Every structure is written in C-alpha cells, then in structure tokens.
Amino acid sequence: MKWTVHIEGGPRRVNHAAVCIGDLIYSFGGYCSTEEYKDWDPIPVHVLNTNSLRWKSVSCTKRDKGIPLPFQRYGHTAVAYGDKVYMWGGRNNAVACDTLSCFDTKTLEWTTPKVTGMVPYAKDGHSACIIKKKMYIFGGFEYIFDQYSQDVHCLDLETMQWSYVNTRGVPPCHRDFHTAVAYVTETWVNVNATGTLPEARRSHSAWLYKEHMYIFGGLNAKTKTHFNDLHRYSINGNYWEKLNVSGIGPCQRRRQACLNYEDKVYLFGGTSPCTLNNYIRPFDDSYDSPERLIDNSDLHVLDYAPTLKTLAILAVLEHDLDLTSLPQDIILDIRTMTLPNRISRPINQSG
Structure with missing residues (x-):
C-alpha cells in the first residue's frame, strides 16, 4: 500500500459528493470560499478519468420541461445505481432540499x-448507501425542526417509493457529517472493537475494500484537530489498526471525497488548516478558533497493490533521474502522474 500520485489543479471543492461509475469519477457540487455563488445556480459537475487522471467540467442538460436543473449545494449525498447517479439532500445559503435528482452519465441529463x-x-450532513436495489440514508440535520436526526429512510430505486425503516437494536445518537458504508443487515449493533481505535472525528471519509472499512482524515471539533491519518477496521475480526503508509500523502483535512475503484483510492478536495502567508478564510465551524482554512484542489491516489513499474517510476521521481533514455510509454506515464490539472488555479496566482 502506497500513496503514488499527488496532482494539483483539480476542482477546488469542500463538502462535495462523488461517485464512481466504471473508470470515471463524478463529483457534484460542494463549495469554494473564493467563489461567489447565487443560490439557484445549477450544480456544477466534474468528471475524473482514472486512467489519464484528467479532470473536466461537464455541461449538463435537463429532460423535464419546466423543472430547473438541481441548484448548487453542499452537504448532499450521491449514490451510483447502474449508469445513473441519484442525488438527495444538501443545502445552499437559503434552503435545504428534499427533492431527488437523477443524473444519467450516458446522456449527461x-x-x-x-x-x-x-x-x-430536507436535511444535509446525512449519509447514503446502496444495498441491492435500495438507497438508505441516515442522520443529518433537519432544518424544519432545527435538530439532528437518527432516523433511517429507504428509497426503492426500482419503484421510487420512500419508506421509514424500523430498525432493530439501539440506534446511534443523533448526528451529522458522519460516514457510513453498506454491509448486509438492517440491525443496529454496538460494536466493541479492539485494537488502536481512531480518535473521535467528523467530516472524514470512509470506504470498503476487501472486508475492511477504511477511514481517512476529518476533524475533532473538541480538540480543534484536523487529521490526515488512515485507519482500517476489520469487519470479520472486529479490530481497528492505524496504518503507516509510505509515499507523499494528503495533508490534514476534512470534508474531502474518497472513491475506491479496483485497487486504488482517489482522494480529492476538502479543507485544511493553513498558515497566514497563504490565502485564508475564517474557520467556519461553530466554535471560536483563531485557525484559518484553505480549500484544496489536489488529487491523491492510494494504491493497494502498486506494480513494479509504478514503484520504478516513483524512484525516478524521488531521485530526479534523467528521463531522456527512458521508453516513451514510461515518460507518458510519468507525465500522467505529475502533470497538474487546469480546472483550478494555484492559490495566490494572479490574472
């Protein structure tokens, strides 16, 4: 396991939602503190090709006459089902949303x-998972009642019928900006795991890979600490372990997106603590803090099984070796792994 790629210049986004369909990653919405948004602007869509590591912005259309495109938002969720993406919840600066939107990745409609x-x-900060033909959402902040939720709702993606799920067991407490992954049952179980447990946090990322759940980053609001650590939970063994991964990994951050495709994880965006000589914005959580944040536009790749070719390329880059005698396909791979994207400008770049 190794961090193999670090590329700047992708979408500078925080609290976005993303899914993987085939070898493409689709990112929806989120915000950037340097951009001005109108409440009803259409939600931006960006697509990452996991082979070329290139981002592009997608121009979308609408099929339903008289119904506007989904508005720009943050704190929403998106799930993949076949060739379609189902987006629900989230909010802009004016309202939260309870409308289901469907994005067709074939027609871009x-x-x-x-x-x-x-x-x-309507809520934001909830989680969403797919189990078979249904989407499950949990928790979040309900604006109509000004309260956090601990409810589970289910949408049958074949019949398009919502239902409230009467779960068994003792549910987790009310919360938002947590993570959840899908694994089989509809029963709440309080897991008494062993091993090195992660410190409490929110706005982190979680994904499944070969019977393990991985979590990365996040924020402990009580200690005002951002993380860039990686932890793994064994579902079968019921234990946690902290992983020490080689390579150039992401800096401390929260509210990023992480997608697992084949033997790689693609991490992008989020917001991080920064020094005062960088571009800054006020810390936006509810507690008082002198800390400032910077929004990220970088892309990182975590490779569970790097090939000998990949390891050799990383050695070439680490030691700044001469490339002129290398085969053209190797030079092309090096370019792919290092060439910045051009969706976002570097911070402090003028013009």
Whole structure:
C-alpha cells in the first residue's frame, strides 16, 4: 500500500459528493470560499478519468420541461445505481432540499423522478448507501425542526417509493457529517472493537475494500484537530489498526471525497488548516478558533497493490533521474502522474 500520485489543479471543492461509475469519477457540487455563488445556480459537475487522471467540467442538460436543473449545494449525498447517479439532500445559503435528482452519465441529463411514500425531511450532513436495489440514508440535520436526526429512510430505486425503516437494536445518537458504508443487515449493533481505535472525528471519509472499512482524515471539533491519518477496521475480526503508509500523502483535512475503484483510492478536495502567508478564510465551524482554512484542489491516489513499474517510476521521481533514455510509454506515464490539472488555479496566482 502506497500513496503514488499527488496532482494539483483539480476542482477546488469542500463538502462535495462523488461517485464512481466504471473508470470515471463524478463529483457534484460542494463549495469554494473564493467563489461567489447565487443560490439557484445549477450544480456544477466534474468528471475524473482514472486512467489519464484528467479532470473536466461537464455541461449538463435537463429532460423535464419546466423543472430547473438541481441548484448548487453542499452537504448532499450521491449514490451510483447502474449508469445513473441519484442525488438527495444538501443545502445552499437559503434552503435545504428534499427533492431527488437523477443524473444519467450516458446522456449527461438531469431528471427529477416522481417519488411516493414517506419522503424524509430536507436535511444535509446525512449519509447514503446502496444495498441491492435500495438507497438508505441516515442522520443529518433537519432544518424544519432545527435538530439532528437518527432516523433511517429507504428509497426503492426500482419503484421510487420512500419508506421509514424500523430498525432493530439501539440506534446511534443523533448526528451529522458522519460516514457510513453498506454491509448486509438492517440491525443496529454496538460494536466493541479492539485494537488502536481512531480518535473521535467528523467530516472524514470512509470506504470498503476487501472486508475492511477504511477511514481517512476529518476533524475533532473538541480538540480543534484536523487529521490526515488512515485507519482500517476489520469487519470479520472486529479490530481497528492505524496504518503507516509510505509515499507523499494528503495533508490534514476534512470534508474531502474518497472513491475506491479496483485497487486504488482517489482522494480529492476538502479543507485544511493553513498558515497566514497563504490565502485564508475564517474557520467556519461553530466554535471560536483563531485557525484559518484553505480549500484544496489536489488529487491523491492510494494504491493497494502498486506494480513494479509504478514503484520504478516513483524512484525516478524521488531521485530526479534523467528521463531522456527512458521508453516513451514510461515518460507518458510519468507525465500522467505529475502533470497538474487546469480546472483550478494555484492559490495566490494572479490574472
């Protein structure tokens, strides 16, 4: 396991939602503190090709007449089901949303499916998972009641019917900006895991890979600490371990996106503590802090099984070796792994 790629210049986004369909990663919305948003601007969509590591912005259309494109938002969720992406929840500076939106990755069209049943209250900071043909959402902040939620709702993606899930067991306490991954049952179990447990945090990332759940980064609001650590939980063994991964890894951050595709994890965006000589903005959580934050536009790749070719390329880069005698395909791979994207400008660049 090794961090193999660090490229700047991607979408500078915080609290975005992303999914992986095939070898493409689709990122929806989020915000950047240096940009001015109008509340009803259409949500931006960016696509990452995991082979070329190139980002592009997507121009979307709408199929439903009289219904506008989904508005720009943050704190929403997106799940992949076949060739389609289902986005729910989130908010802009004016309202939270309870409308389901569907993005077709083949036609690049947005639609608004007609749903029935018990639609959840508008919220943000919830989590969403796919189990078989259903999307499950948990928690989040409900604006109509000004409270955190501990409810589970389910949307059948074949019938488009919402339902409230009467779970078994003792549910987690009310919360938002947590993470969740899908694993089989509809029963809450209080897990007494062993090993090196991660410190409490929010706004981190989580994903599944070969019977393990991984978590990265996040923020402990009580200690005002950002993290860039990687932890692994064994579902079968019921134990945690902290991983020490070689390579140039991400800096401390929260509210990033992490997507697992084949034997790699793609991490991008989020917000990090910064020094005063960088571009700064006020710390935006509810507690008082002199700390300042910087929004990230970088892309990192975590490779679970780096090939000998990849390791050789990393050695060439680490020791700044001459490239002129290398085969053209190797030079092309080096370019792919190092060439910055051009979606976002470097911080402090003028013009």
